[in-house]
Amino acid sequence: MSRVRVLVGTRKGAFVLTADAKREQWDVTGPHFGGWEIYHLKGSPADPDRLYASQSSGWFGQVIQRSSDGGRTWETVGNKFSYDGATGTHQWYDGTPHPWEFARVWHLEPSLTDPDTVYAGVEDAALFRTTDGGQSWHELPGLRTHTSAPSWQPGAGGMCLHTILLDPSRPGRIFVAISAAGAFRSDDDGATWRPINRGLRSEGIPDPHAEVGHCVHRIAMHRSRPGVLFMQKHWDVMRSDDAGDSWREVSGGLPSDFGFPIDVHAHDPETIYVVPIKSDSEHYPPDGKLRVYRSRTGGNEWEALTNGLPQRHCYVNVLRDAMAVDSLDPCGVYFGTTGGQVYASADGGDRWAPIVRDLPSVVSVEVQTLP
């Protein structure tokens, strides 16, 4: 019988939640790495028992952990993230030049085919890769040295590379997103990059249609149709049907088009999920009601999913890496909150229930579907 393994990163450790395909009874282990911030952990599609975790701390810096047994045991691997060559400068919050400084790994994206190859998105924004299971990390400097990079500015959470999507149908095509530079695409395995932000409109920057400078919060794709991308921008939910060459807004009907995560149903590439948040200064749901919104038409027509979610006095946030789907049928949808709840729906979002209610603030949620 199939199983699911939910990997949860929190402000104070990692947790592993497992269940059978019914997704009703959950076994919870953790905290792993208690007391440390776990921005992200993710399993290899090529070897599901191979997991990688980004462990960091304001005191002790960055550590990378690797498991070869599905999260039961862990070992530290390499944690040296050194920018390749001259680091140059980006803009600081006040507009002055600021040298690139490594802060932490936000996102780990294992290769689709090789468990020893992993991409790491870091703050200050850059893309690194290991091909030896995490022992050594090497920057793909073409992104950080893009001609637009000196104009990039950090978002409120830092200048982070938070999203990495690997195109399963076109080896070498990589999409990334950076707050607050925007989305970028490489067609040569990370050697060169081009901004893919045409059609985005951001009122908070001098030229709302600028080539870079957009605060992209998250991008998602369905692996069967990787040319179609969905984006939750700071404000606006967007869609691209040409691999990011152009975007159009599909927010229509949402109570707020601000938010962080966006994800796609495992079996229907036109069904997408967002969690509207009231505003960028009020990081909580509108009206104190925690609602996932689902569109079955790839955007613009949205329905509120509320069954099992708190509909009064709820003021949590759902961060950009804290939503995921499994590939069972019906599709399971999962998200974690800054209040420490991890909610699961085993029926595509119609009904929800908390797996856990009282974890530390949740930063990331990933799901593995296991045979």
Added chain:
Amino acid sequence: MIRVILPAHLRTLARVDGEVKVEVAGPVTVGAVLDALEATYPMLRGTIRDQVTRQRRAFLRFFACEQDLSHDSADTPLPEAIASGAEPLLVVGAMAGG
């Protein structure tokens, strides 16, 4: 043998209990002790000092013999009591966070 007392989170990371002991060949300095510590416990690389700049991480301090040595050069000889093993070198995490 040089005695080193690590913060709790680094003891967990290094999978050790209590204080650790390292051998230092040559002058006993903070830099030499950290070199020996990182050679014995490679998982500590980057957690006490930056791997690129070799600078002490901002929220860690080095105490010994009731002195704060954090701002001394990494090449400054440590007190004889540390070199002889009579006293430990303390790596201390700043009290911060609320």
